[in-house]
């Protein structure tokens with residue numbers, strides 16, 4: 001008799017401060033697969049699951065539930081979440097009634113939120129647990145930007161997170177999650193789990209796991225513990241700080257083989273170490289005009305990082321805050337900026353290549369952060385907005401900006417997309433006919449991946465202090481939940497680390 005493993009995913013990172021609501025269509029546009037289509041997945045976290053579980057003679061049979069992935073955005077609508085949850089639970093319930101359910105394995109992000117649930121994954125895991133009972137193992141894999149909650153720790157047997165940022169190890173993490181299922185079912189692992197949380201709310205600018213930075217050091221410290229006796233797995237977290245949920249923080253999660261005290265102690269040690277890194281996690285920032293003036297004195301292309309409008313962090317990607325200064329100070333220096341604006345893109349498609357027209361652009365989808373700008377534009381290129389990711393968690397997958405246009409406004413090439421898309425290595429630009437190496441200023445709207453995308457053409461990166469739902473510093477975000485005491489507001493906190501188990 002094989003072991004039957006219910007497999008599914010709900011992968012989206014949400015933003016409480018802005019972004020476009022994440023509805024069912026947002027998932028359908030990115031990934032929404034069931035049955036044979038789900039089972040055919042070769043890449044990503046689920047590809048990793050199947051590599052382990054579908055080996056000949058491994059003795060597992062997959063029960064497909066639902067694989068749902070969307071680009072980060074605003075809150076998941078209640079309608080979309082309830083539909084997805086119901087679909088996953090119905091498939092698990094049907095398998096259970098047929099006597100074909102031995103474990104549940106889910107690929108989750110960890111920082112999703114719906115209109116009604118600020119801890120979406122905690123709610124989903126609690127629902128799964130209440131359906132399958134305590135005796136059926138439930139394992140979930142997560143992004144290292146997860147917001148780990150008591151419900152998540154309580155209702156999963158094992159949580160395992162990605163180890164890399166920029167994220168490159170979705171598949172490997174999937175394999176580790178599947179291995180955990182295998183080890184529990186074989187009796188080799190009796191998991192005891194704990195999460196240590198330190199109240200640090202910082203953007204991801206200094207959050208790489210490559211090299212020697214503060215989060216890299218935290219990850220390496222956590223990973224060294226994996227060699228210890230009875231330690232099954234360790235994960236380090238830099239929480240996605242753009243949720244507005246109580247008691248958020250980063251730190252470490254430890255799974256041991258049956259030793260709760262050890263899990264508690266090691267999780268606390270990782271969180272203490274992470275807390276000690278807090279000052280190095282806050283980035284150095286530049287004002288817009290200051291950065292452009294400095295950039296003009298620099299030879300070669302300059303990357304201006306407007307992380308406050310990061311689609312990969314849930315923002316709408318529709319900011320034009322830099323445009324007036326780029327036109328005014330940059331004169332006719334060639335620059336490129338991505339802007340999500342469905343209506344402006346549609347107007348360009350109606351007008352055609354070569355048309356000159358007046359356009360109202362920007363701040364249309366999430367108008368809280370600025371006002372649209374009226375510009376004289378020339379349409380240089382029109383595309384269907386499709387491109388292929390080359391690497392990362394979506395390697396080989398198609399990205400879809402929807403109808404897209406490149407317009408020239410003074411010296412600035414404005415890339416207009418209809419929908420936000422995650423930025424990995426700048427794949428959007430070649431698809432639009434843009435050669436970034438020919439630009440003086442490249443506006444990057446992400447806190448990390450710009451390094452990979454533009455390192456071949458630029459040595460000069462400046463992170464901007466701009467307004468938006470994914471800013472470089474969290475200092476000015478209007479949190480309403482009990483997030484304090486926490487860094488960066490409270491630089492010293494008595495007993496900062498909290499343990500959940």
Ligand SMILES: [Zn+2]
Pocket residue numbers: 143144145167
């Ligand atoms: Zn992440």
